[in-house]
Amino acid sequence: MNIIVDAGGLSCPQPVLMTLNKIKEIKKGEILIKVDTDTSKENVSRAAQSQGWEIADVQENEGGYQIAIKKN
Amino acid sequence: MKKNIFATQWGIIGVGAFIGIIAALLQKLGNPGNMGICVACFERDIAGAIGIHRAAVVQYMRPEIIGFVLGSLVAAYIFKEFRPRTGSAPIVRFVLGVFAMIGALVFLGCPWRAMLRLAAGDGNAIFGLLGLIGGIWIGTLFLKGGYNLGRVQKTYASAGWLLPLTMLGFLILMLIFPQIKGEAKSGILFYSVKGPGVMHASLIISLLVGLAIGFAAQRSRFCTMGAFRDLILFKQAHLFFGIIALVVSAFVVNLILEQFHPGFAKQPVAHTMQIWNFGGMVLAGLAFALAGGCPGRQLFLAGEGDGDAAVFVMGMIVGAGFAHNFGLASSPKGVGPHGIAAVIIGLIVCLFIGFTMRKRVN
Numbered sequence: 527m528n529i530i531v532d533a534g535g536l537s538c539p540q541p542v543l544m545t546l547n548k549i550k551e552i553k554k555g556e557i558l559i560k561v562d563t564d565t566s567k568e569n570v571s572r573a574a575q576s577q578g579w580e581i582a583d584v585q586e587n588e589g590g591y592q593i594a595i596k597k598n
Numbered sequence: 599m600k601k602n603i604f605a606t607q608w609g610i611i612g613v614g615a616f617i618g619i620i621a622a623l624l625q626k627l628g629n630p631g632n633m634g635i636c637v638a639c640f641e642r643d644i645a646g647a648i649g650i651h652r653a654a655v656v657q658y659m660r661p662e663i664i665g666f667v668l669g670s671l672v673a674a675y676i677f678k679e680f681r682p683r684t685g686s687a688p689i690v691r692f693v694l695g696v697f698a699m700i701g702a703l704v705f706l707g708c709p710w711r712a713m714l715r716l717a718a719g720d721g722n723a724i725f726g727l728l729g730l731i732g733g734i735w736i737g738t739l740f741l742k743g744g745y746n747l748g749r750v751q752k753t754y755a756s757a758g759w760l761l762p763l764t765m766l767g768f769l770i771l772m773l774i775f776p777q778i779k780g781e782a783k784s785g786i787l788f789y790s791v792k793g794p795g796v797m798h799a800s801l802i803i804s805l806l807v808g809l810a811i812g813f814a815a816q817r818s819r820f821c822t823m824g825a826f827r828d829l830i831l832f833k834q835a836h837l838f839f840g841i842i843a844l845v846v847s848a849f850v851v852n853l854i855l856e857q858f859h860p861g862f863a864k865q866p867v868a869h870t871m872q873i874w875n876f877g878g879m880v881l882a883g884l885a886f887a888l889a890g891g892c893p894g895r896q897l898f899l900a901g902e903g904d905g906d907a908a909v910f911v912m913g914m915i916v917g918a919g920f921a922h923n924f925g926l927a928s929s930p931k932g933v934g935p936h937g938i939a940a941v942i943i944g945l946i947v948c949l950f951i952g953f954t955m956r957k958r959v960n
Contacts, residue, residue, distance in 0.1 A: 539831060539832075563679070572836060
């Protein structure tokens with residue numbers, strides 16, 4: 527089951543802070559992050575990659591984006 | 599996933615360099631000294647143009663600001679990023695806007711101008727920039743402690759249009775009531791006949807430059823506050839490279855145009871009371887950090903439909919009214935009679951906001 531970080535409606539730096547906190551907490555695995563702006567999508571992706579996580583998938587939906595990141 | 603070249607490392611460096619070059623050129627084309635672009639000063643001039651304050655030397659409807667918002671709106675629509683949203687503590691953003699402006703006017707410049715002043719040799723800007731970094735650093739402590747203003751909600755597209763439409767209205771007013779040389783008023787708009795307010799590039803150049811910067815900054819997410827915040831908070835230098843590019847390019851163009859004059863005394867639209875250059879920008883930096891963007895970024899966000907950023911912009915314009923009506927703004931002679939009190943009150947208000955508005959959202 528995926529761990530979900532719901533950062534929808536929050537502006538930067540909150541989505542990045544929440545993602546990094548989750549990364550610190552679980553260290554490896556898969557996280558699904560919900561954001562609602564392109565800026566947040568870019569910032570979260572950049573932050574995850576800087577921590578050695580890879581962007582597994584990005585889905586666009588009506589409310590914004592769902593970003594799946596993972597680290598084995 | 600669509601590719602946004604402006605958001606790459608070279609993209610943000612390019613946008614920063616573009617802004618630096620344009621700003622130095624705008625000074626050559628008529629804008630005030632070391633003020634090719636200053637978001638705080640220009641919003642203050644707009645407040646003067648519509649009579650919110652009556653400081654005679656700083657009244658002009660700056661087309662650059664209008665262009666920033668409309669350029670961002672165009673970019674947001676072309677790239678399908680116009681997302682009308684609001685409802686994340688608008689009153690708090692208004693108050694932060696008011697005190698951000700007051701802090702910036704005690705220093706005499708927003709972060710953009712602080713960097714442009716540095717790039718032109720104004721040593722006083724160093725104290726302003728140190729203050730800015732200090733204020734943002736305090737802001738990051740609150741962010742780490744759980745400070746946030748809550749989630750936005752989607753709203754009507756027309757709600758996202760309100761600030762862009764206001765700016766369009768300002769532009770139309772300017773066309774109906776154009777500046778008359780030597781006159782302090784044209785129709786309902788106020789104009790300066792001396793001082794920084796009378797110094798400006800032509801309307802069409804200012805507007806086009808504003809549109810271009812608004813477009814590029816929306817795409818790249820250029821933000822001077824975010825540059826320091828991300829560096830302090832995440833050790834991420836992405837946005838920081840953008841502001842380095844701005845300073846370096848403005849410096850080079852200033853050298854070429856002979857606009858580089860190193861020193862502290864008698865710098866254009868600047869004072870040498872270093873404690874308050876520092877203190878004013880601590881206040882401004884903290885307010886920007888708590889509001890999530892520098893004054894330029896707030897304009898670009900407003901252009902892409904962020905109603906809360908629009909409220910921050912309104913707060914800054916009203917703040918300019920307080921700053922000049924109450925004697926809070928500095929002048930080349932030094933801080934205003936009540937500027938120091940205003941900085942202290944502003945810091946107390948920002949600390950109150952930072953300490954009381956925290957909640958774990960996950």
